Amino acid sequence: MVKKIFISALIVLVVIQVFSIDKTNPTSDPVNDLFSDQNISQDIQLLIKNTCADCHSNNSTYPWYTNIEPISWWIKGHIKNGRKKLNFSNWNSFDNKKKNHLKHECVEVLEEKRMPLTLYALGHPKARLSDSQRKSLIEFFENL
Numbered sequence: 001m002v003k004k005i006f007i008s009a010l011i012v013l014v015v016i017q018v019f020s021i022d023k024t025n026p027t028s029d030p031v032n033d034l035f036s037d038q039n040i041s042q043d044i045q046l047l048i049k050n051t052c053a054d055c056h057s058n059n060s061t062y063p064w065y066t067n068i069e070p071i072s073w074w075i076k077g078h079i080k081n082g083r084k085k086l087n088f089s090n091w092n093s094f095d096n097k098k099k100n101h102l103k104h105e106c107v108e109v110l111e112e113k114r115m116p117l118t119l120y121a122l123g124h125p126k127a128r129l130s131d132s133q134r135k136s137l138i139e140f141f142e143n144l
Contacts, residue, residue, distance in 0.1 A: 016069045021076040023066065026089075028058045034091035044140050047133055048088065050126040051116045055082030058089035063123065078117075099144075106141040110134055 030036055035045055054060050060079050066072040086102055094102070109115040113134075121127045129137070 013069075019069060021066065021072045023060075023062045025060055026058045026083075028089040029093075032090050032092040033057075034088040036092060038144070040140070044136065047129075047137055050124070051121075051129060051137075053088065054120070054124075055079050056086045056088055058083070058087065065123075078120075103141045103144050107138050110138050110141070 034040075034048070049059075055078055062072075062075075066075050086105070091099070106115075116124075116127045116129070121129075
């Protein structure tokens with residue numbers, strides 16, 4: 001019985017490898033990008049790119065393990081959800097009310113250490129924020 005379950009599970013895992021995710025990033029107008037018309041320091045840009053951009057921009061980088069199903073489905077879902085909540089590639093297309101709301105949200109999730117996600121930071125050492133880096137990002141979004 002256990003052998004049949006193991007073989008069935010193995011067959012399912014092999015078959016689902018055919019159903020890989022689309023890793024194409026959406027196109028976006030560079031004029032709408034957060035960094036296009038802001039005087040943002042290189043340090044802050046790098047922090048945002050290392051900690052936020054994979055899920056909150058149209059510039060996602062897909063690591064090797066996104067070639068494994070169903071892991072890739074899970075990661076693609078995180079990216080889709082992240083872009084839906086906040087997409088820095090579309091920042092300048094938002095009205096001021098939405099920008100203010102998003103800035104407040106960024107500060108809140110950083111202060112509460114909900115972002116970057118712990119699991120993401122485990123797999124991406126550059127995304128691990130020190131207290132001073134977190135403080136710098138909070139100050140940036142408060143003053144944006």
